Each structure stands twice: as C-alpha cells, then as structure tokens.
Amino acid sequence: MKLLKDKIVQNGKVLSENVLKVDSFLNHQIDPVLMQEIGNEFGARFKNAGITKILTIESSGIAPSMFAGITLGVPVVFARKRKSLTLSDNLFTSQVHSFTKGETNDISVSKDFINSEDTVLIIDDFLANGQAVLGLLDVLKQAEAKTAGVGIVIEKGFQPGGSLIREQGIRVESLANIKSLANGKVEFFEEATIR
Amino acid sequence: MKLLKDKIVQNGKVLSENVLKVDSFLNHQIDPVLMQEIGNEFGARFKNAGITKILTIESSGIAPSMFAGITLGVPVVFARKRKSLTLSDNLFTSQVHSFTKGETNDISVSKDFINSEDTVLIIDDFLANGQAVLGLLDVLKQAEAKTAGVGIVIEKGFQPGGSLIREQGIRVESLANIKSLANGKVEFFEEATIR
Numbered sequence: 236m237k238l239l240k241d242k243i244v245q246n247g248k249v250l251s252e253n254v255l256k257v258d259s260f261l262n263h264q265i266d267p268v269l270m271q272e273i274g275n276e277f278g279a280r281f282k283n284a285g286i287t288k289i290l291t292i293e294s295s296g297i298a299p300s301m302f303a304g305i306t307l308g309v310p311v312v313f314a315r316k317r318k319s320l321t322l323s324d325n326l327f328t329s330q331v332h333s334f335t336k337g338e339t340n341d342i343s344v345s346k347d348f349i350n351s352e353d354t355v356l357i358i359d360d361f362l363a364n365g366q367a368v369l370g371l372l373d374v375l376k377q378a379e380a381k382t383a384g385v386g387i388v389i390e391k392g393f394q395p396g397g398s399l400i401r402e403q404g405i406r407v408e409s410l411a412n413i414k415s416l417a418n419g420k421v422e423f424f425e426e427a428t429i430r
Numbered sequence: 431m432k433l434l435k436d437k438i439v440q441n442g443k444v445l446s447e448n449v450l451k452v453d454s455f456l457n458h459q460i461d462p463v464l465m466q467e468i469g470n471e472f473g474a475r476f477k478n479a480g481i482t483k484i485l486t487i488e489s490s491g492i493a494p495s496m497f498a499g500i501t502l503g504v505p506v507v508f509a510r511k512r513k514s515l516t517l518s519d520n521l522f523t524s525q526v527h528s529f530t531k532g533e534t535n536d537i538s539v540s541k542d543f544i545n546s547e548d549t550v551l552i553i554d555d556f557l558a559n560g561q562a563v564l565g566l567l568d569v570l571k572q573a574e575a576k577t578a579g580v581g582i583v584i585e586k587g588f589q590p591g592g593s594l595i596r597e598q599g600i601r602v603e604s605l606a607n608i609k610s611l612a613n614g615k616v617e618f619f620e621e622a623t624i625r
Contacts, residue, residue, distance in 0.1 A: 264543040265492075265506045267499035294488035294508065297460075301496050304462035311460045313489065348459040 236276050236299050242422055243389065243411055249419045253394070254335075256313040258276060261388065262295035271409060274302020277358060277386040283306065284383040286356045288312060288349065290375065292331075292342060292367050299388055312349060314342040314371060317375055320348055327345075327377045331370040332365070335397050342367075351379035362387040362409060365396025372405070382403040384408060392424050431471050431605040435618055437464060438584065438606055444614045449530075456583065457490035457555055459496040468605060469497020472553060472581040475603050476502065480576040481551045483507060483544065486539075487526075487537060487562050494583055498553055500555050507538040509566060522572045526565040529558070535617065537562075546574035555581040557604060560591025567600070579585070581602060587619050591625060 247254040260266040263346045273327060277299070286307050291300040292314040305313040316331075326343040327356065340392055349355065368385055375382050390397050391410035391414075401407050412424040443451040455461040472494070481502050487509040499506040511526075512535060521538040525570040528535065544550065552566045563580055570577050577600055585592050585604035588611075595602050607619040 258540065259542070260505075263510065263540055265494050265496070265499070265508070267506055271500060294492060294510075297489060297492045298496050298506075301462050301493050302462070304460070307464060310455075311462055311493075312458065313460070315458065315489075317546060341467065343601060345453065345458055347454070 236273070236384070236426075237390070238269065238272055239411045242266070243413075244421055249416045249421060252269050252416050253391070255389070255391070255413065255416055255421065257389065261298075262421060267298075267300050270298045271302045273299045273302070273388060275306050277303040277356070277408070278306025278408055281356050281383060281386065284356065285354045286383050287304070287353045289358055289392040290349065290357045290371055292312065292316070296358055297359065300358045303356070303386065307356070310348075310367060312344060313345045314374065316342055317338040327374045329370040329373040329377075332364075332366050334338075334366070342370050342374070344378075349375065349380050353380040354380070354383050355380050356383045358386045362390040362396045362400075362407070363394040365394075365399045367399055368396065372400070373405075378387045385416060386410075389413065410416075431468070431621075433467055434583070434606045438458065438608075439460070439616055442616060444611050444616060447562065447611050448586070449610065450586070450611055450616065451552050452584065454601055456493075460493050462493075465493045466493045466497045468583060469499070470501050471605055472551070472603070473501025476551050476578060476581065478548045478552065481578050482548045483537070483575075484553055485544065485566055486510065486553045487511070487566060489506040491553055494555065494581075495553045496580065498551070502551070505543075507539060510535040510539055511535040522569045523566040524568040524572075524576045527559075529561070536563050537569070539573075541573070544573040544575050546571065548573070548575040549578050550575050551578045551581060553581045555578070555583045557591045557595075558589045558603070560589075560594045563591065567595070567598075568572050581605075584608065 289311045300311045384406035387409040390412040392412040415422040446524040484506045579601035582604040585607040587607045
C-alpha cells in the first residue's frame with residue numbers, strides 16, 4: 236500500500252535493525268485519514284471472505300479495525316490484555332508474550348462476542364514475532380470460529396511471525412512488509428497483492 | 431444523543447446502582463457505525479472551537495476519537511497507561527486512579543505530540559469519578575496547551591467527575607448523561623445541548 240509505505244519512509248524512525256518507531260501516525264499519535272485508507276484497503280482485500288466479525292487487540296489495533304469494520308459492515312471485538320473487574324468469567328483466554336515490553340499478558344475475549352457461527356478477520360498494527368496473532372488465533376480455536384485471515388498494517392518480514400502463521404495455511408495480508416531496517420533505512424518486500 | 435441513549439437502553443446491562451456494562455457496543459465489542467455517529471456528533475459540537483488535536487486514553491477512548499478526528503480533520507493522540515520500552519523519556523506523565531479496576535496507573539504522552547500551540551479536545555468513553563479526564567487535563571497543563579473541552583460518550587452524572595471538571599470552567603459535552611441506575615433501570619438527565 237503505497238500511501239502507507241510513503242508515510243513509513245517519511246515519518247517512521249529506525250531505532251535499530253529490529254525497531255521501527257511509528258508513534259507519530261500509528262501507535263501513539265494516530266492519523267485518522269491514514270487509518271481510514273488502511274481500513275478501506277483491508278475491506279477491499281477481504282470483502283469476499285464472508286467476514287462476520289473483526290478481532291483485534293488493545294490498543295493500537297483498534298484504530299485501523301474501526302474503519303475496516305465500517306467498510307465490511309461488521310462489529311469489532313478487541314481482546315483485553317488482562318481481566319477487568321467488570322467482565323465476568325465468561326471468557327476465552329490465552330497468553331501473549333511481548334518481546335518489546337519484555338512481559339507476558341493474559342488476553343481475554345468474552346464468549347458473548349465470538350462463537351462458532353463467526354468468520355473472523357484478525358487485524359493488528361504490527362506483525363513481528365507473531366505472538367499477539369497466535370494468541371488471537373488460539374481464542375478463535377477455542378470459540379470454534381472460522382478464521383478468514385489476518386490483516387496487518389506493518390509486518391517486519393525479517394522476523395518469524397509471518398512465516399509461523401502462513402505455515403498454518405492462514406492468509407496474511409500485510410499492507411507494508413519490511414525486508415530490512417539495516418543501516419537506518421527501511422527496505423520493503425515487493426507486494427504479493429497488487430491493487 | 432438519541433441513537434446512543436436508545437442503544438444504552440436496549441443493550442446496556444445495569445449490574446448495580448453504580449455499574450453500567452456496555453461491552454456489547456462500546457468497550458469490548460464495538461459498533462463502528464455507532465462510533466461514526468458519535469464522532470460526527472463530537473465534531474458538530476466542537477467544530478468552531480479551533481481544535482488542532484484530540485487527546486484520549488487507551489483503550490476505549492480510541493474508537494470514538496478516530497471518527498471525531500476524521501470529522502474535525504485533526505490527529506488523535508492516545509495517552510498510554512504505562513511506559514512502553516520503545517518510548518523515550520520525552521514524556522508528560524500523570525497519575526490516574528481507576529475505581530473500577532482498583533488500581534493507579536501512570537499515564538504518559540510524548541512531548542512530541544502535544545505542545546503550547548495546540549487547542550485540544552479530550553475524548554473518553556466514560557465519565558464517572560473523573561480521574562482519567564483530570565489526568566489528561568494535567569498533561570495539557572504541563573504542555574501549556576489550550577483545552578477546548580471534553581467530549582464524553584457516557585457520563586454517570588450521579589458521580590462527581592462531571593462537576594469536578596465543569597467547576598474548573600471547562601466545557602463538558604456528554605452524549606448520554608445518566609441520572610440514575612436505581613432498580614436496574616437507566617434514567618437520563620435531559621440534554622443541555624439539543625440537536
């Protein structure tokens with residue numbers, strides 16, 4: 236997705252060979268117009284997949300999911316990173332390790348909102364080691380829901396997450412797939428899906 | 431806002447005289463179409479306030495803020511509830527006590543994204559004891575930014591937060607203001623702003 240890649244090149248900050256900081260438009264300050272374009276792009280790529288629900292994870296997955304929800308005409312469910320006292324025990328839970336934050340969180344989704352009738356699109360802001368998406372896939376498995384695929388804003392294709400998930404036969408659509416962050420420069424893979 | 435009040439009456443669950451659960455459309459599963467209407471409503475109410483930025487707090491403030499950001503044509507910044515290792519020390523911080531969760535969190539906003547040139551609209555999903563909004567106002571004070579006002583999806587008007595903030599001379603627009611949750615029934619205050 237050219238608009239997104241241009242934004243990454245212009246406003247992303249390469250902090251190391253592994254870390255790209257995009258907190259000026261994606262995960263601290265958010266550019267709503269870009270999110271709308273991203274949501275439309277996910278909608279276009281998955282419009283024939285029979286999706287009934289979008290599943291994401293707090294917090295940075297919520298913004299792009301909202302606009303995909305508008306385009307696809309379906310509700311968005313976000314997994315919480317730990318139990319809230321106002322949620323009951325009626326939960327699917329899984330564990331997600333964050334290498335960035337150096338911690339493991341329980342994630343939870345109410346059984347009220349995902350079930351075996353659902354065909355679900357998972358959306359997240361980043362795909363690196365794949366832990367968050369694997370946790371969400373585990374939730375869908377517990378719910379006996381169908382997985383339509385995974386929509387990722389920025390994949391770090393030089394890290395193992397994308398392969399781990401695609402090897403399971405799951406469709407992964409990344410709007411920008413980074414090949415390398417070496418020498419302070421962002422290099423992208425060619426897009427598999429051209430629009 | 432009639433659409434929102436109808437949704438609260440139809441889908442909200444009164445768990446006690448103080449607790450209204452709206453996790454089927456606002457803070458776990460999210461209805462994107464309702465969020466879009468809410469964003470448009472905030473946009474209409476604050477369109478002449480010279481807003482340059484929206485400030486909210488993760489996670490449930492993000493969805494309505496996105497659509498307000500589209501309508502007002504401004505970026506959205508969300509305060510994080512604790513430091514992320516990928517953020518630098520270049521932060522405004524404050525403390526927010528959550529009575530629901532029984533815990534106190536540091537909130538932080540990068541100094542890169544709010545400054546003295548900004549006129550800021552604060553948006554959040556709930557206003558009850560007002561702790562989150564007071565924390566965000568503290569951030570704006572540290573940034574020497576101008577506060578345009580506060581947009582709240584659901585105010586629990588029988589709790590002290592709304593008064594605490596309005597007493598400071600700050601404009602608070604609540605799209606649904608709850609007078610009482612007694613006897614398992616949601617009763618609203620009359621709207622001050624009619625559209």
